[in-house]
Amino acid sequence: MMLTPYLAATDKFRRGSDTPRDYLERALDKLDEVEPRLKAFTALAIPRARIAADMSTRRWKSGTPLSPIDGMPIGIKDVIETFDMPTSMGSPTYEGWCSGRDAASVFALREAGAVILGKTKTTEYAGTYPTDTRNPHDYNRTAGGSSAGSAAAVGAGILPAALGTQVMGSIIRPSSFCGAYGYKPTVGAINRGGSHDYQSHSCIGVIGASLEDIWATAYAIVERAGGDPGSVGLIGTQTLGAAVKPARLMFFETPGWATADPLAREGLMRLLDRLREVGVQVLSRHDEPRMEAFETALSDVRELGSNIISFESRWPANSAKYRDSLGLSPLMHDSAARAAKLGLDGYRACLEARAQLRQQFEALVREVDAFITLSAPGAAPHGIQWTGDPIFNVSASVLGAPAITLPLLKVGSMPLGVQLIGAQHTDQQLFRTAQWIRSATH
Amino acid sequence: MMLTPYLAATDKFRRGSDTPRDYLERALDKLDEVEPRLKAFTALAIPRARIAADMSTRRWKSGTPLSPIDGMPIGIKDVIETFDMPTSMGSPTYEGWCSGRDAASVFALREAGAVILGKTKTTEYAGTYPTDTRNPHDYNRTAGGSSAGSAAAVGAGILPAALGTQVMGSIIRPSSFCGAYGYKPTVGAINRGGSHDYQSHSCIGVIGASLEDIWATAYAIVERAGGDPGSVGLIGTQTLGAAVKPARLMFFETPGWATADPLAREGLMRLLDRLREVGVQVLSRHDEPRMEAFETALSDVRELGSNIISFESRWPANSAKYRDSLGLSPLMHDSAARAAKLGLDGYRACLEARAQLRQQFEALVREVDAFITLSAPGAAPHGIQWTGDPIFNVSASVLGAPAITLPLLKVGSMPLGVQLIGAQHTDQQLFRTAQWIRSATH
Numbered sequence: 041m042m043l044t045p046y047l048a049a050t051d052k053f054r055r056g057s058d059t060p061r062d063y064l065e066r067a068l069d070k071l072d073e074v075e076p077r078l079k080a081f082t083a084l085a086i087p088r089a090r091i092a093a094d095m096s097t098r099r100w101k102s103g104t105p106l107s108p109i110d111g112m113p114i115g116i117k118d119v120i121e122t123f124d125m126p127t128s129m130g131s132p133t134y135e136g137w138c139s140g141r142d143a144a145s146v147f148a149l150r151e152a153g154a155v156i157l158g159k160t161k162t163t164e165y166a167g168t169y170p171t172d173t174r175n176p177h178d179y180n181r182t183a184g185g186s187s188a189g190s191a192a193a194v195g196a197g198i199l200p201a202a203l204g205t206q207v208m209g210s211i212i213r214p215s216s217f218c219g220a221y222g223y224k225p226t227v228g229a230i231n232r233g234g235s236h237d238y239q240s241h242s243c244i245g246v247i248g249a250s251l252e253d254i255w256a257t258a259y260a261i262v263e264r265a266g267g268d269p270g271s272v273g274l275i276g277t278q279t280l281g282a283a284v285k286p287a288r289l290m291f292f293e294t295p296g297w298a299t300a301d302p303l304a305r306e307g308l309m310r311l312l313d314r315l316r317e318v319g320v321q322v323l324s325r326h327d328e329p330r331m332e333a334f335e336t337a338l339s340d341v342r343e344l345g346s347n348i349i350s351f352e353s354r355w356p357a358n359s360a361k362y363r364d365s366l367g368l369s370p371l372m373h374d375s376a377a378r379a380a381k382l383g384l385d386g387y388r389a390c391l392e393a394r395a396q397l398r399q400q401f402e403a404l405v406r407e408v409d410a411f412i413t414l415s416a417p418g419a420a421p422h423g424i425q426w427t428g429d430p431i432f433n434v435s436a437s438v439l440g441a442p443a444i445t446l447p448l449l450k451v452g453s454m455p456l457g458v459q460l461i462g463a464q465h466t467d468q469q470l471f472r473t474a475q476w477i478r479s480a481t482h
Numbered sequence: 483m484m485l486t487p488y489l490a491a492t493d494k495f496r497r498g499s500d501t502p503r504d505y506l507e508r509a510l511d512k513l514d515e516v517e518p519r520l521k522a523f524t525a526l527a528i529p530r531a532r533i534a535a536d537m538s539t540r541r542w543k544s545g546t547p548l549s550p551i552d553g554m555p556i557g558i559k560d561v562i563e564t565f566d567m568p569t570s571m572g573s574p575t576y577e578g579w580c581s582g583r584d585a586a587s588v589f590a591l592r593e594a595g596a597v598i599l600g601k602t603k604t605t606e607y608a609g610t611y612p613t614d615t616r617n618p619h620d621y622n623r624t625a626g627g628s629s630a631g632s633a634a635a636v637g638a639g640i641l642p643a644a645l646g647t648q649v650m651g652s653i654i655r656p657s658s659f660c661g662a663y664g665y666k667p668t669v670g671a672i673n674r675g676g677s678h679d680y681q682s683h684s685c686i687g688v689i690g691a692s693l694e695d696i697w698a699t700a701y702a703i704v705e706r707a708g709g710d711p712g713s714v715g716l717i718g719t720q721t722l723g724a725a726v727k728p729a730r731l732m733f734f735e736t737p738g739w740a741t742a743d744p745l746a747r748e749g750l751m752r753l754l755d756r757l758r759e760v761g762v763q764v765l766s767r768h769d770e771p772r773m774e775a776f777e778t779a780l781s782d783v784r785e786l787g788s789n790i791i792s793f794e795s796r797w798p799a800n801s802a803k804y805r806d807s808l809g810l811s812p813l814m815h816d817s818a819a820r821a822a823k824l825g826l827d828g829y830r831a832c833l834e835a836r837a838q839l840r841q842q843f844e845a846l847v848r849e850v851d852a853f854i855t856l857s858a859p860g861a862a863p864h865g866i867q868w869t870g871d872p873i874f875n876v877s878a879s880v881l882g883a884p885a886i887t888l889p890l891l892k893v894g895s896m897p898l899g900v901q902l903i904g905a906q907h908t909d910q911q912l913f914r915t916a917q918w919i920r921s922a923t924h
Contacts (some may be wrong), residue, residue: 137582140805142799233797238675240712244744263826269794275715352711355586355675362565363582364622388714441697 043220043249044070046112046200047256053100053111060096064089066157072196078196079173080189083125084158089113092155099113099153107263108256108278108358110153115160115193115202117186120244120258121158121234124145127150129236130162130171130186133360133367141249142161143234145244148264149257157199160189163427164355166205166237169369170427176218177454181420184214185427190247191218195455200249201257205235205243207349208342208437209416209430212445215247216415216457217428221252223471224246224433226464227440228271239352241394241440251444251478253469255280263367271318276468283475285408289315290331291324292461294359295313295339296431301418306454308414311458314481323408334400338435341397343478344390345434351387394438398464400440405463407439410473415457432459444474448481485662485691486512488554488642494784495553502538502553506531506597509555509860512640514855520638521615522631523562525567526600534597541595548666550698550720552595557602557635557644559628562686563676564588564598570708571678572604572613572628575802575809577915581635583606585676587686590706591699599641607799608647608679610871611811612704618660619896622917623862626656632689635682637897642691643699643860645679649684649791649881650784651858653871654887658857658899660868660904661889663914665691665696668906669882670713672703681794683787683882693886697722698797718910725917728835728851731757732773732901736855737781738873743860750856751890753900756923765778765850778841780877783839786832793829836880840906843881845907852915853918857887857899874901884909886916890923 044067052058055458068086075081096111102226105111121143126136146156161171163186173188177183183192187204191211194202195218204211206224215222224245232244244261246396248254259278267273291312297305312322325332356373382390405411414432421428438444441464445457462470486509494500517523518883527923538553549725563569563585564715568578588598599718603613605628615630617623620637625634629646633653636644637660644651648666657664666687674686686703690696711714733754739747799814824832847853856874863870878885883906887899902919904912 045830101833121799139581140579141798141801142804144801149798231797233680238711238907240710265797266793266826266829268682269680270833272833274828351708353671355707356583359583359586359589359676360566362584384708384715387708391712391714 043194043241044197044200045250045253047108047252051054056101060100060155061090063111064093064113067198070196073094074176074196074198076176077179077353078176078192078197080160080183080192080198081158082128082161082189085124085156088124089148089155091159096153096155097351106151106153107260109260111155112201113155113157114197114257115158115190115313116146116156117190117198117202117204117218118159118162118320119166119205119236120146120203122159122179125159131162131367133364134267141234144231144265145235145261148261150412151264152260160193160202163188164369164372166207166210167371168427169371170424171186172424174424175420181422182424182427184217184219184420186210187214188427191220194218194220194247194249200253203244204246204247205237206433206437207237208345210319210432211245211247212443212457212459213428213430214353215445216455217420219455220247221251221254221447222445222457223248223258224436224443225258225274225467226442228268229274229467230258230267231265232268239349241348241437243407251471251475252280252291274467275465280468280471282472283479284472286320286473287317288321288323288408289410289412290404290408291322292411292433293415295341296414296417299417300395300414301451303451304414304449306419307451307456311448311481315477318480331404334404337397337400341438342431342434344393345438346378347382347386347390348394350375351382354379364447398439398444401441403461410470411461413459415459419451419454419456436461440464444470446474446478448478484639485636487692487695488643489550489692490501491580491589492550496734497755498543502542502597503535505531506535506555509599509640512638516547516618516638516640519616519621520618520634522602522634522638522640523600524603527566527598530566531597531599538595538597542821548593548595549701549702552642553597554697555597555599555641556591557600557632557641558588558598559632559644559646560601560604561608561647561678562588562645564601567601569601571607573606573809575806584677586673586707587677587703589669590703591764592664593706593804594702600711601915602635602644604628605630606811606814609813609817610651610869611813612866614866617862623864624659624866624869626659626862628652629656629689630869633657633662635663636660636689636691644689645686645741646689646880647679647684647686648875649679649681650787651688653687653876654875654885654899654901655858655870657887658897659862661897662689663691663693663696663889664887665700666718666859666878666885667700667909668884670710671716671909672700672709673707674710675864680793683790687870691916693913694722716909717907721765722910722913726914727918728762728915730763730765730850731852731854732846732850733764734853734855735767735777736745736857736874736877737783738859741859742856745891745893746856746860747900749893751901753890753923759917760922773808773846779842783880784873786835787880788820789824789828789832790836792817793824796821801853840881843883844905854902855901857901861896878903882906884912888916890920
């Protein structure tokens with residue numbers, strides 16, 4: 041399976057030996073080939089995309105691209121509004137719903153010259169009730185969720201990048217399953233205006249064919265649309281800069297390690313050994329009592345995350361009942377029941393617990409270059425009725441910390457990601473650490 | 483002009499000498515009488531409201547009201563979504579737009595048994611370009627803005643309460659102009675889901691016929707829908723409790739005092755004298771060097787507030803251009819130009835400045851029971867082309883502090899409000915202070 045990075049191709053646009061329109065046509069050819077079985081998209085805007093690619097072709101020819109991602113075909117997770125396509129939320133309650141506007145991120149991408157090709161499939165309201173997207177590495181497996189279509193489209197080599205959202209494990213996990221790079225930013229770093237992921241630690245992020253494509257995409261958005269209102273937004277520079285060798289990494293078990301696939305665990309252990317061989321110090325909970333205490337404190341993080349998002353999801357799920365009382369899945373009913381049990385006081389206690397975990401984490405992570413762990417407990421599960429376990433992803437989500445997955449491992453023939461997690465607002469350093477690890481272990 | 487409080491009427495519902503349906507019919511009679519000239523509403527849901535009032539009538543008769551505001555007719559500012567009426571944002575770009583869902587606040591109100599009567603007129607996108615709503619005390623004057631229709635409907639005695647939003651002065655100022663009580667909560671205290679006021683210090687609040695009606699309405703929402711995701715929400719108890727005499731108040735000039743109407747200034751000074759007579763200590767910038775420094779630091783607060791909201795309003799205003807490129811007012815273009823000049827770095831500096839002001843304020847306000855000032859520089863301006871000056875309101879907005887306006891003053895025959903401002907999350911104490919001041923000076 042070949043990923044199709046975009047930034048690496050733009051040199052040819054400058055030289056005139058390739059064009060954004062040709063790049064798009066290759067993407068459309070790939071789409072025709074795989075989409076009937078992959079089912080990554082819920083809507084496509086092909087004529088408009090061709091026009092946008094032609095406009096970009098002119099700009100590259102005249103040496104005036106609007107940004108490094110000018111002309112880049114991109115997919116938009118179907119909880120994020122686009123003015124020219126429906127936003128269907130992966131739910132019959134919103135089937136065909138048109139807001140008539142672009143989300144802040146989409147508007148910024150268009151300003152940067154990107155080509156909005158289509159809406160990518162999501163689980164119901166970006167939760168856990170699955171969609172029918174298949175894994176590009178094995179059509180009998182899930183692509184993961186909730187950003188299923190975005191991960192599948194990038195993993196299949198259709199697109200160089202696609203927007204996703206993550207509140208539990210919805211970017212890092214499907215990226216891992218589909219062999220793509222994935223990035224969930226510091227909470228608040230990318231403007232969520234017009235994205236229907238309302239929860240307090242949810243983020244818009246990018247799934248992509250390379251670290252450079254992802255960074256350029258995220259930066260192009262934030263440069264134009266900022267972060268969430270009241271947030272400073274993604275901190276950094278347009279050019280990612282050179283890879284930086286980490287001095288120290290912290291191996292992070294998360295509550296997932298004990299029950300992860302032994303092959304996945306072995307894969308990560310070998311990778312950590314390789315890093316040690318080239319002079320990187322790799323610590324763990326056994327070296328540092330505060331890390332041991334932190335891992336222990338995180339044992340209920342999935343429960344904590346589920347409680348917070350169930351409470352914050354009562355609306356709009358409650359209101360959706362008016363438009364289609366039969367259209368909400370059993371899992372949404374479960375979530376509503378959880379929220380009712382929790383109540384406002386229980387929710388407030390969860391916010392306090394989250395704040396304490398964040399404090400613990402920030403103190404620890406600033407003593408190393410990054411935390412390192414698996415991106416999922418193993419390869420993508422068989423079938424499409426379960427999107428897999430987010431247990432390796434919930435921690436970074438709840439902590440509001442930036443996380444990156446690198447497609448560096450295999451379980452049999454299936455891809456598996458290595459996950460790096462950094463301190464809040466150190467996203468760019470995390471990318472540069474990730475670049476180095478990719479080169480050193482590839 | 484008679485305000486029509488609801489909570490005071492519910493005793494009769496219990497005794498059976500009045501019903502919510504009769505209450506609604508009286509509201510509809512008043513509506514028929516004044517709305518043709520008042521122009522407070524942009525949409526009405528009368529048949530649905532009658533059904534809701536009939537259901538409420540049953541509940542009161544059987545002694546099972548859903549909340550203290552069960553059956554209360556309420557208006558919803560037209561930037562807040564309702565599943566059964568369009569949300570038109572006071573802009574031709576959204577004329578007739580139906581989201582098909584209730585905002586979190588509206589859903590909660592329905593759960594509490596409230597009767598959603600209609601959508602109330604707003605200035606363009608809750609900004610400064612006016613709507614055509616008239617002042618119920620003088621049809622040749624503005625009702626203020628941006629929550630124009632909500633303030634006019636309450637001030638005219640049609641409704642006991644209506645939802646508004648405030649990011650500069652959009653609740654307190656129109657309430658003052660229309661002779662209503664008004665409340666802007668601590669930032670984040672009332673869930674904004676489905677309300678199109680995206681700015682980081684914007685709030686949903688309540689305009690009402692009494693302090694008790696407002697508190698009951700706000701509490702009923704937050705009990706069911708919480709605050710903004712990640713916020714603890716409005717802190718307090720369902721019953722407001724007894725009035726509390728303040729020991730110390732801080733007279734707060736704001737940057738508005740120097741240019742306020744002399745009659746307005748005299749009115750407030752007389753009220754402060756009366757408070758002193760009954761044993762309340764009233765301090766000012768002249769008694770406290772840190773207050774002097776704070777007032778000085780606030781001299782540019784309007785500029786600061788405008789910068790922050792212009793940057794945070796680029797989206798969705800930018801995207802609205804796609805749906806209707808001729809539909810944005812000159813003032814929206816001005817705001818976009820301001821944002822472009824500011825840029826992301828300038829915006830970040832504004833956030834930092836805001837955080838510093840908040841720190842200064844919280845230290846000062848916790849030494850007194852409340853800050854006290856005018857709610858506007860004078861009575862409502864003549865004409866409907868200008869909604870008046872928010873200079874007395876921007877401070878509380880930027881500070882994220884709760885503010886209440888009490889219709890205690892007059893300028894000629896026109897009403898003018900007295901504004902109380904408290905520390906973040908002390909909303910209930912501020913209400914109890916306000917109750918006492920109302921009784922002591924009425």
